[in-house]
Amino acid sequence: xxxxxxxxxxxxxxxxxxxxxxxxxxxxxxxxxxxxxxxxxxxxxxxxxxxxxxxxxxxxxxxxxxxxxxxxxxxxxxxxxxxxxxxxxxxxxxxxxxxxxxxxxxxxxxxxxxxxxxxxxxxxxxxxxxxxxxxxxxxxxxxxxxxxxxxxxxxxxxxxxxxxxxxxxxxxxxxxxxxxxxxxxxxxxxxxxxxxxxxxxxxxxxxxxxxxxxxxxxxxxxxxxxxxxxxxxxxxxxxxxxxxxxxxxxxxxxxxxxxxxxxxxxxxxxxxxxxxxxxxxxxxxxxxxxxxxxxxxxxxxxxxxxxxxxxxxxxxxxxxxxxxxxxxxxxxxxxxxxxxxxxxxxxxxxxxxxxxxxxxxxxxxxxxxxxxxxxxxxxxxxxxxxxxxxxxxxxxxxxxxxxxxxxxxxxxxxxxxxxxxxxxxxxxxxxxxxxxxxxxxxxxxxxxxxxxxxxxxxxxxxxxxxxxxxxxxxxxxxxxxxxxxxxxxxxxxxxxxxxxxxxxxxxxxxxxxxxxxxxxxxxxxxxxxxxxxxxxxxxxxxxxxxxxxxxxxxxxxxxxxxxxxxxxxxxxxxxxxxxxxxxxxxxxxxxxxxxxxxxxxxxxxxxxxxxxxxxxxxxxxxxxxxxxxxxxxxxxxxxxxxxxxxxxxxxxxxxxxxxxxxxxxxxxxxxxxxxxxxxxxxxxxxxxxxxxxxxxxxxxxxxxxxxxxxxxxxxxxxxxxxxxxxxxxxxxxxxxxxxxxxxxxxxxxxxxxxxxxxxxxxxxxxx
Numbered sequence: 001x002x003x004x005x006x007x008x009x010x011x012x013x014x015x016x017x018x019x020x021x022x023x024x025x026x027x028x029x030x031x032x033x034x035x036x037x038x039x040x041x042x043x044x045x046x047x048x049x050x051x052x053x054x055x056x057x058x059x060x061x062x063x064x065x066x067x068x069x070x071x072x073x074x075x076x077x078x079x080x081x082x083x084x085x086x087x088x089x090x091x092x093x094x095x096x097x098x099x100x101x102x103x104x105x106x107x108x109x110x111x112x113x114x115x116x117x118x119x120x121x122x123x124x125x126x127x128x129x130x131x132x133x134x135x136x137x138x139x140x141x142x143x144x145x146x147x148x149x150x151x152x153x154x155x156x157x158x159x160x161x162x163x164x165x166x167x168x169x170x171x172x173x174x175x176x177x178x179x180x181x182x183x184x185x186x187x188x189x190x191x192x193x194x195x196x197x198x199x200x201x202x203x204x205x206x207x208x209x210x211x212x213x214x215x216x217x218x219x220x221x222x223x224x225x226x227x228x229x230x231x232x233x234x235x236x237x238x239x240x241x242x243x244x245x246x247x248x249x250x251x252x253x254x255x256x257x258x259x260x261x262x263x264x265x266x267x268x269x270x271x272x273x274x275x276x277x278x279x280x281x282x283x284x285x286x287x288x289x290x291x292x293x294x295x296x297x298x299x300x301x302x303x304x305x306x307x308x309x310x311x312x313x314x315x316x317x318x319x320x321x322x323x324x325x326x327x328x329x330x331x332x333x334x335x336x337x338x339x340x341x342x343x344x345x346x347x348x349x350x351x352x353x354x355x356x357x358x359x360x361x362x363x364x365x366x367x368x369x370x371x372x373x374x375x376x377x378x379x380x381x382x383x384x385x386x387x388x389x390x391x392x393x394x395x396x397x398x399x400x401x402x403x404x405x406x407x408x409x410x411x412x413x414x415x416x417x418x419x420x421x422x423x424x425x426x427x428x429x430x431x432x433x434x435x436x437x438x439x440x441x442x443x444x445x446x447x448x449x450x451x452x453x454x455x456x457x458x459x460x461x462x463x464x465x466x467x468x469x470x471x472x473x474x475x476x477x478x479x480x481x482x483x484x485x486x487x488x489x490x491x492x493x494x495x496x497x498x499x500x501x502x503x504x505x506x507x508x509x510x511x512x513x514x515x516x517x518x519x520x521x522x523x524x525x526x527x528x529x530x531x532x533x534x535x536x537x538x539x540x541x542x543x544x545x546x547x548x549x550x551x552x553x554x555x556x557x558x559x560x561x562x563x564x565x566x567x568x569x570x571x572x573x574x575x576x577x578x579x580x581x582x583x584x585x586x587x588x589x590x591x592x593x594x595x596x597x598x599x600x601x602x603x604x605x606x607x608x609x610x611x612x613x614x615x616x617x618x619x620x621x622x623x624x625x626x627x628x629x630x631x632x633x634x635x636x637x638x639x640x641x642x643x644x645x646x647x648x649x650x651x652x653x654x655x656x657x658x659x660x661x662x663x664x665x666x667x668x669x670x671x672x673x674x675x676x677x678x679x680x681x682x683x684x685x686x687x688x689x690x691x692x693x694x695x696x697x698x699x700x701x702x703x704x705x706x707x708x709x710x711x712x713x714x715x716x717x718x719x720x721x722x723x724x725x726x727x728x729x730x731x732x733x734x735x736x737x738x739x740x741x742x743x744x745x746x747x748x749x750x751x752x753x754x755x756x757x758x759x760x761x762x763x764x765x766x767x
Contacts (some may be wrong), residue, residue, distance in 0.1 A: 035369045035400070036339070038321035041361040043092055047081050050342050050359055052116035054124060055286060055334035056166055060085040061095075061124065062330075062340065062361065065111045071144040078111040080128060082168055085340065090363045098168025101160050106132030108148065112157075117194060117238050118286055123171065124164040125195045129178065131157045161193050161201065174201065174216060185210040187221060192235060197242015202263065204236050209246065211265060220268040224248075240285030241304070245274075247282040257411060258282055260291065274302070277409040283331045292333065295409035297325040297381050301333075311410045315339075316364065319386055319403045322394040323362055326386075339364035371400040372642050374649065377432035379418050380407045382632050384488060385436065392649050399645035404432060426450075433640040434649065437485055437633050441727060443549060451484040452636040457647045458483075464654050470672050476628050476723045485633035488653040491669035493537075493724050494626035494716060495527065496604045497583065497590035499613035506614060506624055506719040510567045513618040517589050526589045528579040530571035531742035532735050537592075538564065538617050538625075539734070540724045545621050547730070552764045557756035560620055562748055567618075569742050580607045581696025590615065594629065595716070596669045598684035599702045601709040603693065606700040614716045626716060627724040629669070659683070681710060733758045 043050070043062070050064040061084050068076040079100050083092045102109065112129030119125050135151045137143065159181060163172040181203075182190055188206030195201055200219065201212040209222045227233055227249065234248035243262055250259035256278040264271030276282060280294030289301040293312065297319045300312035316339065318325040323343055330342035341362045376389065381403065389401045406418040419440075426432075437445070445451055458464055466474070473490045474483055502508070502516050517526045529537065539546070546561055547554045555561065575582070582588035584607050593604055593614075604612035616625020634653060636646045656675040671677045689702040734755060741751035 035366070035373075035402075036316050036321050036364045037367045037369065038323060039090060039363050039365070041085060041090055041092060041363050043083065043361055046083055046092060046094065050330065050361060051080075051111075051114035052126070053330045053332040053340050053342060054116035054118055055332040055338075055340065056118050056122050056124065058087060058335040058338070059166065060332060060334050060338060060340045060363070061116060062342075063114050063116050063126065065114065072146065074148060075108065075110065077109050079109075080111050080114050082116075082124075082126070082164075085363060087336075087338075090365075095164075095166075095168030097165065099170065101126070101128045101162065102130045102132075104130075104132055106156075107135050107137075108133040113192075115192070115194075117284060119163055119195065120197065122166045124166070126160075126162050126164060127193045128160045128162075129157065130160065131155060159190065159193055161195060163195070172214075174214070176216065181216075185212075185218060185221065187224075191233065194236050194238055194244060196238070196244045198265070200265075202236060202244045204234065204246065209236075209263065211263070211268075219265075222263065222268075222270065235282075237282055237291055238284040239291055240287055240289045245291070247276075249278070250275075255411065258293070260293075275411040280325075280409075281328055281331070286333060289333070292331060294325055294328065296405045296407055297386065297403060298405060299325075299331070299339075311408075317403045317405070319381060319389045320393065320400065321362075321364060322390050324386065324390060326383075337366045369400065371396075371398060372645055373402050374399055374433040374640075374642060374645050376401050376403045376434045376436070377422060378403065378405055378436040379415065379422075379438065380405060385632070385634075388488075388649070388652055392652065396648065399642065399648060401434070401649060431637050431639040433637055433642065433646050435635045435637055437635055438631060441729065442484060442633075442635075442725070443479055446479050446482070446484045447549065449638055452638045452640065452643070453482040453484065454486055454636065454650075455483045457636075457651075458654075461647075461651060464651060468656075468674055469654060470670070470674055470677055470717075472717060472720065473628050473630065473672055473723075476721055477630065477633070485630075485635045486650060486653060486672075487630045487633045488672055489630075489632075489669040490672055491629040491631075492595040492626060492716065492720065493629050494593060494595070494614045494616050495590045496593050496608065496612045496614050498608040499611045502590060502613050502615050504613055506616065506626065506716070507622060508615050508618050508625065509620055509622065510563075510618045513589070520589055521586060524587055524589060525575065525582075526571055528572070528575045528582070528588060528591060531568055531573040532738050533573065534571060534617075535564065535568040535738060536731055536734065538568075538619050539730075540726060541617060541619060541625065541627055541722050542621065542623055543725065543727060543730070547759075547763055549763070554756065554759045554763045556759050557752045561755075562752045564620060565738065565741065565748060565751060573742065578696035578698075581698055583607050584609055584696075584698045595713060598681055598705045598710065598713060599689065601713050602702060602705070603700050605709075605712075607695065607698055611712075614719075624719050624721060626720050627722045628720055629724050681705070685710060729762055730759060733762070 047064040048067050050062055052063045054061045061082060063080060063082045065078045065080055067078050070076050082095050082098045084095055085092055110131040112131060113127060115127045117125045133155045134153050135148055136153045137151050157178040159176055159178050161174040162170050165171055178190065182188065182205065185203060185205060187203065187208035187210055190203050190205050192204040193201060199214050201214065203210045203212065208224050211219045213219060224234060232249040234246050237245045237247050237260060239245055239262070245260050245262045247258055247260045250257055258276040258278060258280065260274040260276060260282055262271035276293045277295045283292040285291040288303050290304060291302050293300055293302065295311065298317045299315045301315050302312035318328065323341060327343040327345055328341055329344045332340045341364065343360045343362065345358045389403065393401055406422045408414065408417050458466060474486070477483060477485055501519070513526055517524065527534065546556055579588060579591045583591050593600065614626055619625055634650055636643065636650060640646050654673055656673050659676060659679055671680060684705040686704065689704065691702045693700045737751055737755045737758065740746045741748065
């Protein structure tokens with residue numbers, strides 16, 4: 001028995017034993033009242049853009065710039081500022097001894113970077129890049145309204161690294177013309193300059209890193225490779241022990257990570273390496289925390305004593321406090337538990353645009369909360385889920401969603417391990433209130449009593465009824481007449497071909513497909529899926545054709561299943577070239593397509609060289625071969641302590657909401673709310689579209705959706721009555737055993753018998 005099979009078998013057994021409720025004595029374990037509370041800090045009167053944050057002991061600081069604008073819109077001066085946040089109340093105040101870094105008389109000045117880092121003995125290190133621009137303005141020049149650029153005579157740029165005491169007074173300054181320093185170091189344009197715990201400077205350039213004495217003498221340099229992703233630049237990290245490391249994007253094996261590598265000054269080479277989750281942030285450490293980093297939406301602290309465990313200690317999940325982790329750009333932690341964060345709405349820390357977005361400064365403090373806690377179990381947060389949770393946590397006065405992400409973000413982590421952790425906690429009585437189900441055995445979970453029927457909640461809701469939803473999607477999601485999962489979006493899965501070739505129908509059998517293929521030119525293939533892929537896509541339409549969960553039996557050794565195996569073996573498992581180009585050229589009968597917007601019909605018709613028929617996957621039981629794809633669903637656990645609160649959140653996924661000009665279609669499909677669906681359809685039918693897609697020799701130009709095209713899509717929608725359901729354990733069995741048959745290593749009878757034996761063992765355990 002392989003690991004995947006035994007894991008999921010154990011999962012269902014655990015769920016079956018524990019889904020009826022939490023263990024006695026643990027009912028209140030999820031209601032710990034000591035939580036982080038988030039409060040926006042008002043800094044607009046003193047500063048326009050935040051560039052750095054820092055903590056010294058229990059004090060929090062942030063630096064940035066204020067800008068003087070001309071009437072013409074041009075920038076006149078940028079002046080650096082440094083503020084401190086009080087321990088009581090979180091008010092901001094300027095430091096009494098602070099003076100701006102540059103006192104030159106340049107006509108126009110720009111502050112390129114202004115970072116803050118902690119030093120020893122309650123001091124701060126500030127790095128600033130200053131650009132001074134000089135002009136020879138003619139007599140009578142209107143400085144407020146006219147363009148300065150034609151009169152520019154030159155510019156100068158310098159880097160400044162200075163040490164400040166806790167009240168902002170300057171204690172030390174290193175200053176050098178940027179061009180001189182970059183020429184001296186020979187590492188390209190310098191993007192960061194930091195002072196380490198030994199009192200030596202580390203400069204990061206485009207092609208290397210240089211370590212310098214406090215006076216600026218070069219000790220040694222290290223080469224830096226060109227970034228593997230253009231908008232994922234390397235950056236320096238000041239470690240909690242005073243060392244310095246460089247964080248960069250990297251491919252390691254089959255995965256991608258952030259690679260944080262320490263600079264070893266003794267060997268003058270790279271030292272210890274840490275592989276961290278990709279697309280997250282890495283932040284300076286302090287004290288016993290070597291560095292902070294993001295794992296999904298969770299901030300973690302990597303400490304010396306835990307660094308060999310492969311992951312850090314959880315500090316806070318940003319979604320729980322109403323902050324968007326993908327927009328987190330700056331972070332600092334003070335003694336006493338206070339956290340300071342800057343979010344900027346321009347993308348995440350690395351994959352971001354160059355334009356400055358709207359910033360928010362957040363102060364997090366540990367405090368007692370009287371809101372009831374709802375645990376939200378998931379394997380990573382999707383963007384839509386994150387948005388819904390953030391809005392709920394920011395606005396609901398009675399309940400707070402607390403995200404529990406079971407994903408293992410370490411380099412060797414696996415989805416299977418994450419599922420087992422979830423199952424183990426449920427087995428220990430820690431049943432979540434809300435559960436995100438994605439490619440999980442929902443039928444078994446529902447049968448075990450873990451999930452709540454949501455139809456009664458919809459039926460008694462004052463603002464949502466079945467008539468307000470795209471009801472066929474939810475009917476397809478039903479199990480035994482009950483609805484255990486909901487989603488705000490859906491897509492479709494189907495197979496299409498030219499109507500006058502495959503027939504004007506929504507369903508066909510393998511014999512029908514063979515008959516249509518016989519009319520095509522010699523060498524034409526039926527479909528570009530073959531073997532296991534085609535077999536599984538057919539089974540996902542209706543596992544019940546070969547599995548009876550109630551009786552605990554299966555029939556994978558039946559003549560019907562063996563016929564299906566033989567049919568799938570007639571088509572190639574992979575074909576070079578573009579599948580839609582082959583359909584267009586008459587070299588392929590049919591191909592898969594996944595409608596997720598109203599223009600998809602235009603694509604299918606263009607590829608088919610005429611009106612397309614959405615025939616779906618052929619199947620011997622005569623069912624509709626197309627299905628709904630609902631890849632992310634949310635469920636309420638039957639053991640939920642605050643079901644009214646859970647429904648308050650879940651219903652927000654089904655409510656209509658404002659649709660902006662660029663977002664009339666859901667980002668990952670159609671809306672399940674009928675009003676939103678219809679409004680997005682109206683937008684597609686009335687708005688000009690100017691997009692072009694090319695598939696080999698086929699060019700598809702999108703246009704306003706016609707009534708006929710809309711009706712064509714809705715006919716597909718109305719015909720579908722199934723959700724594409726994955727069963728990881730059965731699929732794993734079929735993939736391993738049937739693969740040998742399609743490779744020619746086993747006979748048809750041997751394959752069917754082996755699948756039956758292994759599947760029966762699993763299915764019987766679910767009885």
